[in-house]
Amino acid sequence: MIDATVMLTIEGVSYTYPGRTTLSFPDCTLMPGDTAALIGPSGSGKSTLLMLIAGLLEQQTGRIGVAGEELARFHGAARDRWRGRTIGIVLQSFHLLTRLSVLENLTAAQYLSGNAVDVRAARDTLSALGILDLADERPSRMSSGQIQRAAIARAVVNRPRLLLADEPTSSLDDDAAEAALTLLLSESRRLGAALLIATHDRRVKDHVPVIIELRQGLRA
Numbered sequence: 001m002i003d004a005t006v007m008l009t010i011e012g013v014s015y016t017y018p019g020r021t022t023l024s025f026p027d028c029t030l031m032p033g034d035t036a037a038l039i040g041p042s043g044s045g046k047s048t049l050l051m052l053i054a055g056l057l058e059q060q061t062g063r064i065g066v067a068g069e070e071l072a073r074f075h076g077a078a079r080d081r082w083r084g085r086t087i088g089i090v091l092q093s094f095h096l097l098t099r100l101s102v103l104e105n106l107t108a109a110q111y112l113s114g115n116a117v118d119v120r121a122a123r124d125t126l127s128a129l130g131i132l133d134l135a136d137e138r139p140s141r142m143s144s145g146q147i148q149r150a151a152i153a154r155a156v157v158n159r160p161r162l163l164l165a166d167e168p169t170s171s172l173d174d175d176a177a178e179a180a181l182t183l184l185l186s187e188s189r190r191l192g193a194a195l196l197i198a199t200h201d202r203r204v205k206d207h208v209p210v211i212i213e214l215r216q217g218l219r220a
Contacts, residue, residue, distance in 0.1 A: 004068030040214030084113025
């Protein structure tokens, strides 16, 4: 039974890609409002664990619980809707829909989660992140910093209870990395969401109270 008061539960989880070493992950829990970082070298499984938590990879062993729900019980379209309502994801390459404006990217996220499309809420989210003036812009005409803010806005527009960020500071200089982390932390606090950041960037440790260290090829 997954504890409904716990935002994220990971117990006995491992994953094996065909022909590769098994990745085993430490047990951990996050409560609402907690912030943690997954730290480890390339190949240690940081992105894999985020994808397992989000249900983008099929779980092989153990249990993953988010907001009182055991992930394994959701399948197909039901899992997609549940993910859209419960989890916000900022991927390393952002994956904004280039044919849509920034505002349309947010309303598409609302629609795909099964929520009602709420343009006012989407615009309020852009305003909170300081990019309301970019609502009608397309990503191809925006700077990398603006795209990053738009990706965070899309991740939080459905007011998720868990926010996942994959290498949000990679390839950023110190000032840009500081700005990205400040945005993620402020948005998670605004929503009361738990925040889990996967990174190999040691600068993140100065901003995050809980560190979960992964080691390459670790077996439980």
